[in-house]
Each structure stands twice: as C-alpha cells, then as structure tokens.
Amino acid sequence: MQADPIKRSTSDVDLRSIKAALAGMSESELDTLSETTYKVDQFAPALLAWLDSACVWQVQHRVGIHYELQPPETVIPPEQGDISIDAAIVVRRFFLQDSPAVHALFDAVLERLTGGDGQKH
Numbered sequence: 307m308q309a310d311p312i313k314r315s316t317s318d319v320d321l322r323s324i325k326a327a328l329a330g331m332s333e334s335e336l337d338t339l340s341e342t343t344y345k346v347d348q349f350a351p352a353l354l355a356w357l358d359s360a361c362v363w364q365v366q367h368r369v370g371i372h373y374e375l376q377p378p379e380t381v382i383p384p385e386q387g388d389i390s391i392d393a394a395i396v397v398r399r400f401f402l403q404d405s406p407a408v409h410a411l412f413d414a415v416l417e418r419l420t421g422g423d424g425q426k427h
Contacts, residue, residue, distance in 0.1 A: 321377055324418060327411035328364040328375075335405050336361040342397070350393035352382040357397075357415075378415055391419055 331339075340361040343354040356378045363375045382390045398412035 321375060321418070323414035324360070324377075324411065325375060327407065327414045328360060330410060331364065331405075331407040333365070335408050336364055338405075339401075339408055339411075342400070346397070350386060350390045352386050353378065353390040353393050356381045360411075378418060382419075387419075391416065394419065 328336075340358050343358040346354070348354060356376075360375060360378075363373070366373075378390075394412055394416050398409055398416075401408035401412070
C-alpha cells in the first residue's frame with residue numbers, strides 16, 4: 307500500500323487562505339476554472355470535483371447562500387494523493403500568466419495538501 311502524501315488536517319484555520327483566494331477571484335475566473343475541471347482529462351477526479359465544488363461554494367456564498375466549505379483532503383482518497391498534488395501543479399500552470407487570483411488558489415490548495423513543507427512544489 308502506498309503512503310498517503312496528503313497532509314490531512316482537521317483545522318478549519320488552514321482553509322482561510324483557500325477562502326481568501328476564492329474571494330479574490332472574479333465571477334469569470336470562477337466560471338472558467340469550474341468549466342476547466344470538466345474539460346481536462348480526469349486524471350485526478352477527486353481534486354477536480356473539489357475544485358468545481360469550491361467554485362460553486364464561492365458563487366453561492368456571494369449571493370448569500372452559506373454553508374461550510376469542505377477541505378480538499380476530505381474528498382481525495384489516499385491513493386489519489388500523489389496524482390492530485392501533481393494535477394494541482396499542472397493545472398496551476400495553465401492559469402499562471404492569465405490569472406494571479408487562480409494561481410493564488412492553487413498555491414493555497416497545494417499548501418493545504420502538502421502541509422506547507424514544500425513537498426512536490
């Protein structure tokens with residue numbers, strides 16, 4: 307059995323940077339990222355599903371529908387840990403030049419998944 311590379315945290319404090327990054331994204335950026343999760347190869351399905359749900363969470367939050375954002379590691383099974391971290395790095399590169407806000411989201415997600423130890427990025 308492969309070791310789980312994802313740092314699993316029970317702290318909501320770590321979600322602040324993810325929530326702040328989502329809040330900094332425009333409606334268009336949220337829509338584009340959400341659509342991208344459906345258009346790319348489903349090589350890390352749990353991460354891609356979480357990204358889509360995080361975009362939906364932010365859109366709903368803006369219109370007054372409030373519920374808790376689940377951390378990405380709650381939906382990523384241990385066997386998808388490495389590929390999810392790699393996928394976040396690859397997808398982040400697509401937005402590097404065009405959207406600093408989306409890039410910030412991926413930085414926050416990678417920080418959360420790797421526990422901030424610089425693993426894989």
